[in-house]
Amino acid sequence: MDEYRLNIIKKSNTEINRLQLLSVFFDDEVIYKIYLRSQVIHQLFVNNEELDIEKLDLFHLQFTDSVIELLKKIKKSNEKNVSLIYDEIDLNEELIDRMAGTVVDQKSFEQDKQKQSLKINLSLRKLFSVLSELSTDFPFSKNINVFSSKYANDFYFDLTTDQFAQLINFQERQVYTNVYAIIERKLMGKLCKYDFRTEFYIGLKSGEQVIEVYKFLETDDYYLFFPSRNLFLFCDLTILKDLDTSTNLSEKEKIVRELQYKNDKLKSNAAVLKTAIPHEVINLLEDSYHKISDINFLNHLNNFDVQSNILKTMLKTDLF
Numbered sequence: 001m002d003e004y005r006l007n008i009i010k011k012s013n014t015e016i017n018r019l020q021l022l023s024v025f026f027d028d029e030v031i032y033k034i035y036l037r038s039q040v041i042h043q044l045f046v047n048n049e050e051l052d053i054e055k056l057d058l059f060h061l062q063f064t065d066s067v068i069e070l071l072k073k074i075k076k077s078n079e080k081n082v083s084l085i086y087d088e089i090d091l092n093e094e095l096i097d098r099m100a101g102t103v104v105d106q107k108s109f110e111q112d113k114q115k116q117s118l119k120i121n122l123s124l125r126k127l128f129s130v131l132s133e134l135s136t137d138f139p140f141s142k143n144i145n146v147f148s149s150k151y152a153n154d155f156y157f158d159l160t161t162d163q164f165a166q167l168i169n170f171q172e173r174q175v176y177t178n179v180y181a182i183i184e185r186k187l188m189g190k191l192c193k194y195d196f197r198t199e200f201y202i203g204l205k206s207g208e209q210v211i212e213v214y215k216f217l218e219t220d221d222y223y224l225f226f227p228s229r230n231l232f233l234f235c236d237l238t239i240l241k242d243l244d245t246s247t248n249l250s251e252k253e254k255i256v257r258e259l260q261y262k263n264d265k266l267k268s269n270a271a272v273l274k275t276a277i278p279h280e281v282i283n284l285l286e287d288s289y290h291k292i293s294d295i296n297f298l299n300h301l302n303n304f305d306v307q308s309n310i311l312k313t314m315l316k317t318d319l320f
Helices: 005-025 028-045 051-100 106-132 148-157 161-167 184-193 251-274 279-292 298-305 305-315
Strands: 173-176 183-184 198-206 208-216 222-226 229-233
Touching: 005 028, 005 051, 005 183, 028 051, 051 251, 051 279, 106 148, 106 183, 106 198, 106 208, 148 198, 161 198, 161 208, 173 184, 183 184, 183 251, 184 229, 198 222, 229 298
Parallel strands: 183 229
Antiparallel strands: 173 183, 198 208, 208 222, 222 229
Protein backbone atom coordinates (compact mmCIF):
# COMPACT_ATOMS: atom_id res chain seq x y z
CA MET A 1 0.00 0.00 0.00
CA ASP A 2 1.53 3.31 -1.06
CA GLU A 3 2.24 6.09 1.42
CA TYR A 4 -0.36 8.41 -0.08
CA ARG A 5 -3.08 5.83 0.49
CA LEU A 6 -1.79 5.10 4.01
CA ASN A 7 -1.91 8.79 4.93
CA ILE A 8 -5.51 9.15 3.79
CA ILE A 9 -6.53 6.03 5.72
CA LYS A 10 -4.71 7.29 8.79
CA LYS A 11 -6.42 10.67 8.45
CA SER A 12 -9.76 8.90 7.95
CA ASN A 13 -9.22 6.85 11.09
CA THR A 14 -8.59 10.07 13.05
CA GLU A 15 -11.83 11.59 11.76
CA ILE A 16 -13.80 8.51 12.75
CA ASN A 17 -12.27 8.52 16.23
CA ARG A 18 -13.34 12.15 16.65
CA LEU A 19 -16.83 11.21 15.52
CA GLN A 20 -16.89 8.33 17.98
CA LEU A 21 -16.03 10.63 20.89
CA LEU A 22 -18.85 12.98 19.91
CA SER A 23 -21.31 10.09 19.57
CA VAL A 24 -20.42 9.01 23.11
CA PHE A 25 -20.77 12.57 24.43
CA PHE A 26 -24.17 13.24 22.87
CA ASP A 27 -25.42 9.67 23.26
CA ASP A 28 -27.82 10.21 20.38
CA GLU A 29 -28.94 7.42 18.07
CA VAL A 30 -28.51 9.25 14.78
CA ILE A 31 -24.95 10.36 15.61
CA TYR A 32 -24.06 6.81 16.62
CA LYS A 33 -25.53 5.48 13.36
CA ILE A 34 -23.52 8.04 11.37
CA TYR A 35 -20.39 6.96 13.24
CA LEU A 36 -21.05 3.27 12.49
CA ARG A 37 -21.82 3.98 8.86
CA SER A 38 -18.63 6.05 8.55
CA GLN A 39 -16.70 3.13 9.99
CA VAL A 40 -18.20 0.84 7.39
CA ILE A 41 -17.22 3.24 4.60
CA HIS A 42 -13.73 3.59 6.04
CA GLN A 43 -13.28 -0.18 6.30
CA LEU A 44 -14.56 -0.61 2.77
CA PHE A 45 -11.61 1.41 1.48
CA VAL A 46 -9.16 -0.31 3.82
CA ASN A 47 -10.19 -3.75 2.55
CA ASN A 48 -10.45 -2.82 -1.14
CA GLU A 49 -7.30 -1.25 -2.50
CA GLU A 50 -8.80 -1.06 -5.95
CA LEU A 51 -11.19 1.66 -4.74
CA ASP A 52 -10.20 5.24 -5.40
CA ILE A 53 -8.84 6.34 -2.02
CA GLU A 54 -9.50 9.96 -2.86
CA LYS A 55 -13.20 9.23 -2.60
CA LEU A 56 -12.70 8.40 1.07
CA ASP A 57 -10.88 11.68 1.54
CA LEU A 58 -13.64 13.47 -0.31
CA PHE A 59 -16.26 11.78 1.86
CA HIS A 60 -14.66 13.16 5.02
CA LEU A 61 -14.05 16.53 3.45
CA GLN A 62 -17.63 16.93 2.26
CA PHE A 63 -19.44 15.21 5.10
CA THR A 64 -17.59 14.04 8.21
CA ASP A 65 -15.67 17.28 8.76
CA SER A 66 -18.85 19.33 8.58
CA VAL A 67 -20.71 16.97 10.94
CA ILE A 68 -17.86 17.07 13.43
CA GLU A 69 -17.58 20.86 13.32
CA LEU A 70 -21.33 21.21 13.70
CA LEU A 71 -21.40 18.90 16.73
CA LYS A 72 -18.37 20.61 18.26
CA LYS A 73 -20.08 23.97 17.91
CA ILE A 74 -23.22 22.62 19.60
CA LYS A 75 -21.12 21.02 22.34
CA LYS A 76 -19.26 24.28 22.99
CA SER A 77 -22.52 26.27 23.07
CA ASN A 78 -24.14 23.74 25.40
CA GLU A 79 -21.16 23.74 27.75
CA LYS A 80 -21.25 27.54 27.90
CA ASN A 81 -24.95 27.51 28.81
CA VAL A 82 -24.42 24.71 31.33
CA SER A 83 -21.59 26.72 32.88
CA LEU A 84 -23.98 29.66 33.37
CA ILE A 85 -26.48 27.33 35.04
CA TYR A 86 -23.83 26.01 37.43
CA ASP A 87 -22.76 29.57 38.22
CA GLU A 88 -26.36 30.20 39.32
CA ILE A 89 -26.37 26.92 41.29
CA ASP A 90 -23.15 27.95 43.08
CA LEU A 91 -24.60 31.35 43.99
CA ASN A 92 -27.74 29.66 45.33
CA GLU A 93 -25.63 27.23 47.36
CA GLU A 94 -23.70 30.11 48.90
CA LEU A 95 -26.96 31.81 49.85
CA ILE A 96 -28.33 28.54 51.28
CA ASP A 97 -25.19 28.10 53.40
CA ARG A 98 -25.39 31.67 54.69
CA MET A 99 -29.09 31.42 55.50
CA ALA A 100 -28.94 27.92 56.99
CA GLY A 101 -26.89 29.22 59.90
CA THR A 102 -29.54 31.81 60.75
CA VAL A 103 -32.71 29.80 60.15
CA VAL A 104 -34.85 29.50 63.27
CA ASP A 105 -35.92 25.90 63.06
CA GLN A 106 -39.44 24.55 63.33
CA LYS A 107 -38.69 22.37 66.35
CA SER A 108 -37.59 25.34 68.47
CA PHE A 109 -40.67 27.30 67.40
CA GLU A 110 -43.01 24.46 68.39
CA GLN A 111 -41.34 24.10 71.78
CA ASP A 112 -41.38 27.81 72.51
CA LYS A 113 -45.05 28.07 71.46
CA GLN A 114 -45.93 25.84 74.38
CA LYS A 115 -43.85 27.94 76.77
CA GLN A 116 -45.42 31.14 75.48
CA SER A 117 -48.93 29.70 75.86
CA LEU A 118 -48.14 28.88 79.48
CA LYS A 119 -46.83 32.42 80.08
CA ILE A 120 -49.96 33.98 78.57
CA ASN A 121 -52.30 31.72 80.55
CA LEU A 122 -50.47 32.51 83.79
CA SER A 123 -50.43 36.23 82.97
CA LEU A 124 -54.17 36.26 82.26
CA ARG A 125 -54.91 34.37 85.47
CA LYS A 126 -52.80 36.92 87.34
CA LEU A 127 -54.51 39.80 85.50
CA PHE A 128 -57.90 38.45 86.61
CA SER A 129 -56.72 38.51 90.23
CA VAL A 130 -55.25 42.00 89.87
CA LEU A 131 -58.48 43.37 88.38
CA SER A 132 -60.65 41.58 90.95
CA GLU A 133 -58.62 42.80 93.90
CA LEU A 134 -57.93 46.25 92.44
CA SER A 135 -54.28 45.45 92.98
CA THR A 136 -51.37 47.38 91.49
CA ASP A 137 -49.26 44.25 90.97
CA PHE A 138 -47.68 43.67 87.59
CA PRO A 139 -49.54 40.71 86.07
CA PHE A 140 -47.34 39.61 83.20
CA SER A 141 -44.84 36.76 83.23
CA LYS A 142 -41.17 37.53 82.78
CA ASN A 143 -39.94 38.05 79.19
CA ILE A 144 -43.41 37.64 77.74
CA ASN A 145 -42.50 39.65 74.63
CA VAL A 146 -39.34 37.70 73.81
CA PHE A 147 -41.31 35.10 71.85
CA SER A 148 -42.60 37.58 69.25
CA SER A 149 -39.29 39.37 68.94
CA LYS A 150 -37.58 36.01 68.26
CA TYR A 151 -40.04 34.46 65.84
CA ALA A 152 -42.08 37.25 64.19
CA ASN A 153 -39.79 37.75 61.20
CA ASP A 154 -39.68 34.05 60.37
CA PHE A 155 -43.02 32.59 61.44
CA TYR A 156 -45.63 35.33 61.68
CA PHE A 157 -48.02 35.96 58.81
CA ASP A 158 -48.30 39.34 57.12
CA LEU A 159 -51.45 41.43 57.51
CA THR A 160 -52.62 44.51 55.67
CA THR A 161 -52.83 47.68 57.75
CA ASP A 162 -56.62 47.53 57.35
CA GLN A 163 -56.81 43.98 58.72
CA PHE A 164 -54.55 44.94 61.59
CA ALA A 165 -56.68 47.96 62.46
CA GLN A 166 -59.87 45.87 62.39
CA LEU A 167 -58.42 43.25 64.74
CA ILE A 168 -57.36 45.71 67.47
CA ASN A 169 -60.43 47.94 67.25
CA PHE A 170 -62.65 48.06 70.39
CA GLN A 171 -65.07 50.24 72.33
CA GLU A 172 -64.06 51.50 75.78
CA ARG A 173 -67.24 50.17 77.35
CA GLN A 174 -66.34 46.65 76.16
CA VAL A 175 -63.10 46.35 78.14
CA TYR A 176 -61.54 46.26 81.58
CA THR A 177 -58.60 48.61 81.87
CA ASN A 178 -55.85 49.17 84.39
CA VAL A 179 -52.39 50.67 84.24
CA TYR A 180 -50.90 47.45 82.86
CA ALA A 181 -53.43 45.93 80.48
CA ILE A 182 -56.69 46.17 78.53
CA ILE A 183 -58.90 43.09 78.21
CA GLU A 184 -62.33 42.55 76.70
CA ARG A 185 -64.90 41.91 79.45
CA LYS A 186 -66.54 38.94 77.72
CA LEU A 187 -63.13 37.47 77.00
CA MET A 188 -62.19 37.57 80.67
CA GLY A 189 -65.47 35.85 81.49
CA LYS A 190 -64.80 33.08 78.99
CA LEU A 191 -61.23 32.65 80.22
CA CYS A 192 -62.50 32.19 83.76
CA LYS A 193 -65.13 29.71 82.57
CA TYR A 194 -62.54 27.53 80.84
CA ASP A 195 -59.87 27.95 83.52
CA PHE A 196 -57.49 29.95 81.31
CA ARG A 197 -56.74 26.90 79.16
CA THR A 198 -55.59 28.26 75.79
CA GLU A 199 -52.80 27.65 73.29
CA PHE A 200 -50.86 29.69 70.77
CA TYR A 201 -52.54 29.55 67.35
CA ILE A 202 -50.69 31.88 64.94
CA GLY A 203 -48.62 35.03 64.93
CA LEU A 204 -49.46 38.04 62.77
CA LYS A 205 -47.45 41.09 61.76
CA SER A 206 -47.92 44.38 59.98
CA GLY A 207 -44.69 46.29 59.62
CA GLU A 208 -43.08 46.32 63.05
CA GLN A 209 -46.35 45.63 64.89
CA VAL A 210 -47.20 42.09 65.94
CA ILE A 211 -50.24 40.21 67.23
CA GLU A 212 -50.37 36.78 68.82
CA VAL A 213 -53.56 34.76 68.35
CA TYR A 214 -54.59 32.11 70.89
CA LYS A 215 -57.25 29.40 70.81
CA PHE A 216 -59.36 28.00 73.64
CA LEU A 217 -58.63 24.30 74.09
CA GLU A 218 -62.26 23.34 74.64
CA THR A 219 -63.91 25.55 71.98
CA ASP A 220 -63.30 27.06 68.57
CA ASP A 221 -62.95 30.54 70.01
CA TYR A 222 -59.91 32.73 69.52
CA TYR A 223 -58.47 35.85 71.10
CA LEU A 224 -55.53 38.09 70.37
CA PHE A 225 -52.73 39.58 72.38
CA PHE A 226 -51.36 42.90 71.10
CA PRO A 227 -48.06 43.29 73.02
CA SER A 228 -47.56 46.97 72.18
CA ARG A 229 -50.65 47.88 74.24
CA ASN A 230 -50.96 44.73 76.36
CA LEU A 231 -54.37 44.39 74.75
CA PHE A 232 -56.52 41.21 74.82
CA LEU A 233 -59.58 40.96 72.56
CA PHE A 234 -61.68 38.25 70.96
CA CYS A 235 -60.28 37.57 67.47
CA ASP A 236 -62.63 37.45 64.49
CA LEU A 237 -60.93 34.99 62.11
CA THR A 238 -63.16 36.03 59.23
CA ILE A 239 -60.95 39.12 58.98
CA LEU A 240 -58.13 36.69 58.12
CA LYS A 241 -60.12 34.68 55.56
CA ASP A 242 -57.71 35.55 52.73
CA LEU A 243 -54.65 34.70 54.81
CA ASP A 244 -52.78 31.56 53.72
CA THR A 245 -51.84 29.75 56.93
CA SER A 246 -51.26 26.37 55.25
CA THR A 247 -47.58 26.39 56.16
CA ASN A 248 -45.85 27.43 59.32
CA LEU A 249 -42.32 27.24 58.00
CA SER A 250 -40.15 30.21 58.78
CA GLU A 251 -39.67 32.69 55.96
CA LYS A 252 -35.95 31.90 55.82
CA GLU A 253 -36.62 28.17 55.88
CA LYS A 254 -39.09 28.56 53.01
CA ILE A 255 -36.50 30.49 51.01
CA VAL A 256 -33.88 27.82 51.69
CA ARG A 257 -36.25 25.07 50.56
CA GLU A 258 -37.23 27.02 47.46
CA LEU A 259 -33.56 27.52 46.59
CA GLN A 260 -32.83 23.83 47.14
CA TYR A 261 -35.77 22.88 44.91
CA LYS A 262 -34.62 25.38 42.30
CA ASN A 263 -31.10 23.94 42.34
CA ASP A 264 -32.45 20.42 41.87
CA LYS A 265 -34.33 21.62 38.79
CA LEU A 266 -31.31 23.53 37.50
CA LYS A 267 -29.08 20.45 37.85
CA SER A 268 -31.65 18.37 36.01
CA ASN A 269 -31.90 21.02 33.28
CA ALA A 270 -28.12 21.20 33.03
CA ALA A 271 -27.86 17.45 32.52
CA VAL A 272 -30.39 17.63 29.67
CA LEU A 273 -28.95 20.80 28.15
CA LYS A 274 -25.40 19.44 28.12
CA THR A 275 -26.21 17.00 25.31
CA ALA A 276 -29.19 18.79 23.73
CA ILE A 277 -29.26 19.02 19.95
CA PRO A 278 -31.71 21.33 18.13
CA HIS A 279 -34.46 19.51 16.25
CA GLU A 280 -33.36 21.16 13.01
CA VAL A 281 -29.91 19.59 13.40
CA ILE A 282 -31.33 16.17 14.27
CA ASN A 283 -33.51 16.28 11.17
CA LEU A 284 -30.53 17.29 9.04
CA LEU A 285 -28.37 14.49 10.48
CA GLU A 286 -31.14 11.96 9.90
CA ASP A 287 -31.36 13.04 6.29
CA SER A 288 -27.57 12.87 5.94
CA TYR A 289 -27.48 9.40 7.45
CA HIS A 290 -30.02 8.12 4.94
CA LYS A 291 -27.93 9.54 2.10
CA ILE A 292 -24.66 7.92 3.21
CA SER A 293 -26.51 4.65 3.86
CA ASP A 294 -27.58 4.44 0.24
CA ILE A 295 -25.95 1.47 -1.46
CA ASN A 296 -24.96 3.69 -4.39
CA PHE A 297 -23.63 6.44 -2.16
CA LEU A 298 -20.03 6.15 -3.35
CA ASN A 299 -21.06 6.35 -6.96
CA HIS A 300 -22.70 9.71 -6.30
CA LEU A 301 -20.13 11.09 -3.92
CA ASN A 302 -19.21 13.89 -6.29
CA ASN A 303 -22.82 15.04 -6.13
CA PHE A 304 -22.84 15.27 -2.33
CA ASP A 305 -21.98 18.97 -2.40
CA VAL A 306 -25.58 19.97 -1.67
CA GLN A 307 -25.67 18.05 1.63
CA SER A 308 -22.25 19.40 2.51
CA ASN A 309 -23.39 22.96 1.87
CA ILE A 310 -26.46 22.46 4.06
CA LEU A 311 -24.25 21.29 6.93
CA LYS A 312 -21.89 24.22 6.46
CA THR A 313 -24.82 26.65 6.36
CA MET A 314 -26.10 25.19 9.63
CA LEU A 315 -22.73 26.03 11.17
CA LYS A 316 -23.39 29.70 10.51
CA THR A 317 -26.83 29.82 12.15
CA ASP A 318 -27.73 31.20 15.58
CA LEU A 319 -29.52 28.03 16.70
CA PHE A 320 -26.83 27.36 19.30
